[in-house]
Amino acid sequence: AQSVAQPEDQVNVAEGNPLTVKCTYSVSGNPYLFWYVQYPNRGLQFLLKYITGDNLVKGSYGFEAEFNKSQTSFHLKKPSALVSDSALYFCAVRTNQAGTALIFGKGTTLSVSS
């Protein structure tokens, strides 16, 4: 069975500092990994995905994530945080079978202070 762990309920950073939101996963076979962001009372917005290829994936709004197969991790990063980045972030995984559902982590609240 697939699973995703986001060990931190909340991450606090100051504006302009780098941020990291952690994610580890468990899946049979090659993982397809995703990051989504959710603002209050809104749906999910896609940030980035890893399917294959370069382990460093660049996505929307300056975010990036690094796939580490040996550590089964897919941490989300941004070099310089903005107050507007404050939101709920979800890591998700699925198998490499097309059309299958995503399994989500519990989410991490990112709070960026000015």
Place this chain on the structure above:
Amino acid sequence: GAVVSQHPSWVICKSGTSVKIECRSLDFQATTMFWYRQFPKQSLMLMATSNEGSKATYEQGVEKDKFLINHASLTLSTLTVTSAHPEDSSFYICSAPGLAGLSYNEQFFGPGTRLTVL
């Protein structure tokens, strides 16, 4: 990118009534759609997989007679919460996978429906 809509965006109903939520893929066909449920400040839990032309597949612990799913066409799936009770109050989100082209391997989410049962 592909767009998924949901209707209504929010609904308040009395206990014991039924509520229908629609999920539409606006510019692509979706033979499969997924329904998730999200409690406040919690993760999205997969409820069921909706399949066009066949029965939905429900996750363990989800009552199929309570959460009726109908995938009537290649662009529409509906979730009906029957005899709703306050504990059914939640944020319901649907999604559809992109199966071709640039959308391949992505999943597109609707904006969600906030259900409040009084």
